[in-house]
Amino acid sequence: MKNTFALLLVLVFIISASCKRNAGDVIENKVNDLLSEMTLDEKIGQMSQLDMGSFGGPENIKQAARDGRCGSVLNYLGTKEINELQKVAVEESRLGIPVLIGRDVIHGFRTVFPIPLGMAASWNPEIVKEAFRISAIEASSQGIRWSFAPMIDITWDPRWGRIAEGCGEDPFLASTLAKAMVEGFQGDSLSDPTALAACPKHYVGYGFSEGGRDYNTTYIPEPLLRNVVLKPFKAAKDAGAQTFMSAFNDLNGVPTSGNPFTLRTVLRDEWGFDGFVVSDWASIQELISHGFATDEKDAAAIAINAGVDMEMVTSCYYDNIKQLLDENKISQAQIDEAVRNILRVKFRLGLFDNPYADPEAEKTILNKSFLEHARTVARQSVVLLKNDNKTLPLSGEISSVAVIGPLADSPRDQMGTWCFDGDTAYSVTPLKAIRDVLGEKKVNYVAGLTYSRDKNTKGFNEAVRAAKKSDAIIYFGGEEWVLSGEGQSRGEINLPGAQSELIATLAETGKPLIIVLMAGRPLAIGNEMAASDAVMYAWHGGSMAGPALADLIFGKESPSGKLPVTFVKGSGQIPFYYYRNNTGRPAVPESWTHIDSIPKENPQTSLGYRSFHLDYGYAPLLPFGYGLSYTTFEYSNLTLSSDLMRESGSITVKATVKNTGDFDADEVVQLYIRDRVGSITRPIKELKGYKRIHLLKGEEAEVEFTLLPGDLAFFNGKVTATEPGEFDVWVGANSDEGLHDEFKFE
Numbered sequence: 001m002k003n004t005f006a007l008l009l010v011l012v013f014i015i016s017a018s019c020k021r022n023a024g025d026v027i028e029n030k031v032n033d034l035l036s037e038m039t040l041d042e043k044i045g046q047m048s049q050l051d052m053g054s055f056g057g058p059e060n061i062k063q064a065a066r067d068g069r070c071g072s073v074l075n076y077l078g079t080k081e082i083n084e085l086q087k088v089a090v091e092e093s094r095l096g097i098p099v100l101i102g103r104d105v106i107h108g109f110r111t112v113f114p115i116p117l118g119m120a121a122s123w124n125p126e127i128v129k130e131a132f133r134i135s136a137i138e139a140s141s142q143g144i145r146w147s148f149a150p151m152i153d154i155t156w157d158p159r160w161g162r163i164a165e166g167c168g169e170d171p172f173l174a175s176t177l178a179k180a181m182v183e184g185f186q187g188d189s190l191s192d193p194t195a196l197a198a199c200p201k202h203y204v205g206y207g208f209s210e211g212g213r214d215y216n217t218t219y220i221p222e223p224l225l226r227n228v229v230l231k232p233f234k235a236a237k238d239a240g241a242q243t244f245m246s247a248f249n250d251l252n253g254v255p256t257s258g259n260p261f262t263l264r265t266v267l268r269d270e271w272g273f274d275g276f277v278v279s280d281w282a283s284i285q286e287l288i289s290h291g292f293a294t295d296e297k298d299a300a301a302i303a304i305n306a307g308v309d310m311e312m313v314t315s316c317y318y319d320n321i322k323q324l325l326d327e328n329k330i331s332q333a334q335i336d337e338a339v340r341n342i343l344r345v346k347f348r349l350g351l352f353d354n355p356y357a358d359p360e361a362e363k364t365i366l367n368k369s370f371l372e373h374a375r376t377v378a379r380q381s382v383v384l385l386k387n388d389n390k391t392l393p394l395s396g397e398i399s400s401v402a403v404i405g406p407l408a409d410s411p412r413d414q415m416g417t418w419c420f421d422g423d424t425a426y427s428v429t430p431l432k433a434i435r436d437v438l439g440e441k442k443v444n445y446v447a448g449l450t451y452s453r454d455k456n457t458k459g460f461n462e463a464v465r466a467a468k469k470s471d472a473i474i475y476f477g478g479e480e481w482v483l484s485g486e487g488q489s490r491g492e493i494n495l496p497g498a499q500s501e502l503i504a505t506l507a508e509t510g511k512p513l514i515i516v517l518m519a520g521r522p523l524a525i526g527n528e529m530a531a532s533d534a535v536m537y538a539w540h541g542g543s544m545a546g547p548a549l550a551d552l553i554f555g556k557e558s559p560s561g562k563l564p565v566t567f568v569k570g571s572g573q574i575p576f577y578y579y580r581n582n583t584g585r586p587a588v589p590e591s592w593t594h595i596d597s598i599p600k601e602n603p604q605t606s607l608g609y610r611s612f613h614l615d616y617g618y619a620p621l622l623p624f625g626y627g628l629s630y631t632t633f634e635y636s637n638l639t640l641s642s643d644l645m646r647e648s649g650s651i652t653v654k655a656t657v658k659n660t661g662d663f664d665a666d667e668v669v670q671l672y673i674r675d676r677v678g679s680i681t682r683p684i685k686e687l688k689g690y691k692r693i694h695l696l697k698g699e700e701a702e703v704e705f706t707l708l709p710g711d712l713a714f715f716n717g718k719v720t721a722t723e724p725g726e727f728d729v730w731v732g733a734n735s736d737e738g739l740h741d742e743f744k745f746e
């Protein structure tokens with residue numbers, strides 16, 4: 001019986017594998033048949049993506065589709081409009097090839113989820129996957145079948161405005177989320193009309209721009225590239241991502257939109273990627289500004305040779321491919337390969353069979369369950385940074401609260417950067433949500449500052465009056481949406497405008513002061529934290545940020561987010577990330593003397609000569625993985641299945657986590673390792689596992705992780721391998737604490 005069952009399983013496996021292969025063959029045959037009928041002009045057309053604005057509006061785009069001159073379009077909106085365009089492409093162009101409609105659906109379409117950095121703070125791939133599924137359902141209802149996301153650039157620099165769009169500093173967390181995001185977009189089947197082809201970006205290294213200035217130069221040695229920066233992209237590829245976007249930046253001297261090492265050697269040869277690569281906006285033309293190409297023709301040749309299949313917006317390809325072929329600077333085989341890659345994705349998306357969006361599908365947009373999910377994600381993305389004397393949660397019976405601050409009632413700002421399609425009418429602010437809970441009369445609202453950069457203090461007196469007549473103050477501040485995102489980098493990462501003064505002024509009232517910060521980056525908020533009783537970090541939480549925050553403020557649920565990025569004390573401490581190397585002079589608490597305490601006479605005797613700043617010290621403001629709860633968790637019984645791992649083996653790591661407080665809550669349990677000695681220096685900690693668990697008060701659970709040899713492997717400059725030696729392992733609540741054990745790898 002057992003044997004028959006096993007045989008059946010094997011048969012099912014073989015049949016399904018061969019079906020997949022056959023489906024692949026069928027598509028490949030269709031691609032080749034179509035390719036054999038195409039003229040060179042039509043091929044060049046497929047390699048061009050037109051922007052509605054830059055190309056002079058819908059009629060021009062339609063004509064281009066009719067002429068077979070556009071493979072894809074971006075920034076074209078509306079079900080009716082997109083269907084009309086498809087009709088032209090399908091019925092009026094010579095070969096009837098449908099257009100692929102792309103759009104930046106970065107953290108939601110009409111239902112807006114928290115910015116990706118906020119989603120990352122949830123450490124919950126399941127809810128993130130569902131958020132991306134919902135985004136795909138909404139966007140595809142209009143005929144959009146391709147999103148320029150997920151953005152999975154690792155960065156160590158909170159000055160960089162685009163930190164808002166990514167998953168933070170850690171390659172492991174970002175990889176798990178990249179997989180969830182790709183799977184959410186692409187769904188169970190690419191040919192389903194609700195599937196969006198994913199486009200991991202920006203490939204690659206863009207988050208390491210010098211000084212956090214956008215578009216800037218990056219120098220990333222290959223071990224860092226492979227051990228950190230490429231990791232989430234590999235995870236996205238393995239999850240089936242159909243397209244990649246080549247980035248703006250130059251990488252070790254070679255712009256990434258003309259970089260054969262990253263685009264061909266790594267992406268195609270090593271990873272076996274068979275989708276297509278699109279350039280970022282004008283990034284082929286920008287090879288000229290980089291000083292890497294002499295003119296547009298040269299730029300086109302470099303990008304084609306490097307492996308960029310489709311050009312976004314500019315027309316270096318369109319204008320120059322023919323001549324480049326005549327001059328043998330590129331080959332017909334390269335053009336055919338690029339077009340094959342593009343057509344393959346169009347066939348997989350089912351665009352040839354079903355090019356039109358169903359006008360009925362749009363009715364799902366902004367449905368209640370989508371907004372409810374946005375509320376769940378927003379809630380789980382909030383990180384509680386401080387909660388002295390159990391200031392939070394507030395009782396729903398509280399007689400009055402003062403709601404103060406420039407972001408208490410700012411529907412657009414809470415939706416964050418890269419939000420083209422969100423509807424402010426559906427953006428529920430904290431003020432509205434708190435009024436819904438307490439009733440209008442109990443809420444004394446004074447903005448105090450009209451927007452986050454406002455320096456005018458004339459509203460402070462009224463804010464103080466409101467605070468004085470209330471039982472608690474809830475301050476909503478941070479950054480407006482426009483202070484993070486593309487081209488929106490900041491040199492100082494403090495609270496802008498006169499917000500710090502307003503917080504200090506409110507603190508003087510002696511009333512319990514809760515500050516809720518909504519921002520696109522981790523801000524340097526040491527002083528504001530010190531001045532307040534409780535602090536919640538809410539990022540830009542999207543459409544339902546208000547209700548989500550009210551749920552937490554009034555204790556419907558406990559905060560459960562954890563920081564996906566280290567919080568620094570000030571810009572001068574950047575970069576500071578948890579998986580830094582130890583150095584020969586690691587900083588320890590005892591070795592640091594604050595700059596103000598160094599004596600005037602014989603000052604050198606007080607110096608530790610260790611790796612720290614005299615003013616900032618040896619630690620960041622808050623470590624990666626940090627986040628408090630309304631309850632407390634106790635970690636115990638760390639056990640390893642063995643203290644020795646071999647090449648073919650694994651180790652099971654278990655720990656008990658108990659909810660020792662009086663609030664049912666989620667905890668994100670984190671596993672870190674350290675490879676003590678390596679052929680190149682190794683980080684002091686590396687995240688290798690995490691689990692979000694729910695524990696009722698008093699409840700305990702055993703949390704289990706499996707470590708495999710591959711989890712210990714790293715690229716040492718020559719090969720990726722696991723090196724024999726001793727390893728530390730920690731299981732805990734953040735990167736700075738945890739139960740410790742050790743094992744060996746042989």
Ligand code: BGC
Nearest residue numbers: 074104148201202280281486
């Ligand atoms: C951004 C990309 C984006 C593209 C299309 C570029 O400026 O860097 O992230 O997908 O524009 O809007």
